[in-house]
Amino acid sequence: MSRIEDKKTTGYVFNIQKYSVHDGPGIRTIAFLKGCHLRCRWCSNPESQETHPQVAVNNNRCIGTDKCHFCMDACPRGAVYSDGTKVAIRRELCKDCTDLACAHACPAQGLNIYGKLQTVDEVMKVVEQDAPFYARSGGGMTLSGGEPFLQGKFALALLREARARFIRTAVETCGMCEQDVLLEAGKHLNYVLFDIKSMDSAKHKEMTGLPNEHILSNLKAFCVEYPDTPILVRTPIVPGFNDTPEAVTAIAEFIEPLGDHVQYEMLPYHRLGTQKYEFLDRPYLMGETSLDNVAYKKLLKYAHRVLKDRHHIPH
Ligand code: SF4
Ligand code: SF4
Structure with missing residues (x-):
């Protein structure tokens, strides 16, 4: 596709967040795209799930x-x-x-x-405003969602256009997307944040709506195709779902053979975003669940022990 066509490509965006330091290296601007195949019970962005406004x-x-x-x-x-x-x-x-x-x-x-229909050019005009910060901090643009690759054509055009403007790129993906889109995106990505929520497919289906096989196969395929692209595998630790040493060990064993370019991070369950369920007249399916901070810290220590030895956990 030509650059002119890329710039005109449209997609649904529900937020553009500047000055983020948590979603990839350096200072970043995050473009949140609408649409996701998963329905994670703890999702803090319920407004991201449907593709339409x-x-x-x-x-x-x-x-x-x-x-x-x-x-x-x-x-x-x-x-x-x-x-x-x-x-x-x-x-x-x-x-x-x-x-x-x-x-x-x-x-x-x-x-x-x-959600708002925007062109690639409109999104990039906002992203480009912070180019001096990216240059100094090693940051850039991160595509997030929802699952950004659900709007594959739009996501690919955004990544190509960012690179054409010398802006580094990252993606936050849940991995439930077409493999072709993911592998094509890899050509234009400097960094990948890839969620692995559980190795237990039945539990995965119960808590997210879909089993995990396709997600795991996507991560494997990406690692084979792009063995040098840094990947941060992340697990949101959700009470009663994956908050056990066994669940963390199973993920560690899966990522171990993928290579040293794959690192690992745990994210603590939080209740941010519950009000947005009310705004959408939807129930928040986690009820009053809360994280036991002491147990979480213990699990974090365990993950460090299991994974640091294998050079997979960031210092
Ligand atoms: S309530 Fe629904 S159908 Fe009525 S105007 Fe608003 S979006 Fe349209
Ligand atoms: S009734 Fe309330 S929600 Fe409706 S237009 Fe007036 S201020 Fe807005």
């Missing part, structure tokens, strides 16, 4: 249906109603219509939109 209700911002009914008047499907004082949406009637007229009509951000 969605309407979100923030009742704290609604000025009250006794004073305002712009959104109710705007909806062509009669999906917006008053719960007595504030606005609510009958999700069974709402079709997240393409112009999201209700949210556009709201003067108070009582209704918001998760």
